[in-house]
Amino acid sequence: MSATEFAELLRELKERSGLSYGMLAKRLHMSTSTLHRYCNGDAVPTDYAPVERLARLCKASPQELVELHRRWVLADAVRGRKGTTAEADAAAGVAGGEAVAETAVVDAVAEDAMALGPVVVAAGVRDERTRRTRRSLVLAGVGVVAAIGSVALALALTLPSGGSGEGDGVSAAGTPSVQGRGAGSTSSSSASASASPSLSASASASASASGSASPSGSATAGSSAAPGAGADDPVPLTVTTRPYAWVDPCSQHYLIERGPGQVAPPPVEQDAPAWVARHGAVSAGEQYLEVTVQGTGEETVVVDSLTVRTVGKGAPLAWNDYAMGYPGVGCGGGVPTRAFSVALDAERPALVPEAGHKNFPFKVSESDPEVYYVTADASAYDVRWYLELSWSSGARHGTVTIDDKGRPFRTSGENGRPDYEFPLGGSAWGPAGASPAP
Structure with a gap:
């Protein structure tokens, strides 16, 4: 060859x-x-x-x-x-x-x-x-x-063994059980028979629940420290997540297991989390995350890395594809600073900084937060995943699990799926590219 x-x-x-x-x-x-x-x-x-x-x-x-x-x-x-x-x-x-x-x-x-x-x-x-x-x-x-x-x-x-579309490492409730092993060691995903809907992270040396969650995201933090370094101190940063942010409406699609007559008109970006929950929607082809990290005091905290953890992969969902943008309306948006992309179809997905953008590590404090924008794309699989943020401050270090209100994020390929769009001023969803009704 x-x-x-x-x-x-x-x-x-x-x-x-x-x-x-x-x-x-x-x-x-x-x-x-x-x-x-x-x-x-x-x-x-x-x-x-x-x-x-x-x-x-x-x-x-x-x-x-x-x-x-x-x-x-x-x-x-x-x-x-x-x-x-x-x-x-x-x-x-x-x-x-x-x-x-x-x-x-x-x-x-x-x-x-x-x-x-x-x-x-x-x-x-x-x-x-x-x-x-x-x-x-x-x-x-x-x-x-x-x-x-x-x-x-x-x-x-x-590759899935059946038609359920569920991947390995998913519990009976469709949610993984994740256990962190403390500073300096990697976390692992394991199948769980529990119906608990949340991800958890703990540190082997010592852990304290910290982190801040937005209405549509969550973070579970664990910290550890060298002997005598204040192992019981709270994690010195907070994390806020927006898992249903949009680069622009035209780029955002959702897969929904409903016909067009059962789907409400597309929402504005601020209402997307409620609209997604109402329809059981899954990000199609691409998911855009906004992650804000801020220190809790004057001390500087180093954000060492942001790692992608895959919970499971299955066949792309055979659902209908609904576009959020309106036909004929201009769309577009610039690439923000601290922008990263991740190929979820890869065997080992990893964050890659966009061209010209700096890679980790970054420093944060109470007066100097950082906002990271992550574009995760999938075409060949239905992927369940979450992020793991590693931080350090002096002799202390730990990890923060970033997910969707205790559940993994979910992004599915949409190739070949029926496409629908909602004409501006229209009253119903119609096939993409079709002429609007008079």
Whole structure:
């Protein structure tokens, strides 16, 4: 498998999306010329993350994502070894399975050893060049096989086994149970049979309930400290969340399991939380969060990171898609400071600062708060997720769980779903793009 075949699939996805190289490059935080080289087969990305993000922007299916990753692994394996046919054949053999890959690697070793000339054996010692060549090729072959295996395993774990659309790690009530392990250790999600509708976080050393919640969001905080550093002190910051903020009305869509005759007209942004709750709506394609962090005193608190935690993934909801904007009405909005995006379809979603924006850490105090804007997008899955904010202040440090009033946020892909819009001055929802009734 060469870089050419990898580039062919990239070009196919790009052309199908209808987006220009410039538009894609801006969203991917890379130069247009670099994207051109990837799509032309002149270069292979050293990291798969931008490749996956490009595929998602182009609305690639789960099967296409797996195939693209396979081609990237194989193209990456032969990078820098284009002049050695045997080694390229060894990498291509991985597509047939481990047995084929191992055979190809052995053949490549044999051919490379012959190219080096007669093997000199002196006092039972092999030529050092042959041993280094064999070891490098075997390690490369094993690494490629392991990467292919991990993709297959990830797909098996994330794709739904039934038609419920529920992902792993969700309790009987559709809500996860989350336990923080204290400072310096990671938190984990586990399935719970409890019907409790809230996420919880605790610290192993000491914890105190703090944090501030907006009417549509919540935060649960835990803190820990070094001995003698005031372990029982309250968490020195508050977090307020708006999970149903809008960049602009035209960009916001919701999936609802109701027909257009059962859905109220689109609300204004301030009324969105109540409208969403009334209809059981789920953010479609994209969810925009506004997270405000403020210190509780004069001391400076460092916001070290904001981590995405995935609770579960399932098939996109087969519901109707309702647009909040009115046809014919201009929409638009600038990108605010402290703006981040996250690809929820990724195996390990992570916040990425928008082009030109600073990344974590940030400092906050009572007089100097910070506001973070997070755009989370999903196309291939229905994703349940939450955020975990890590902070530190002197010898103390801890985490704050950010969710939707004790429940995980939920964002679902909407590709292929029936689209409806509400004409300005109209009285009912109608199919998107249809002419308004006279």
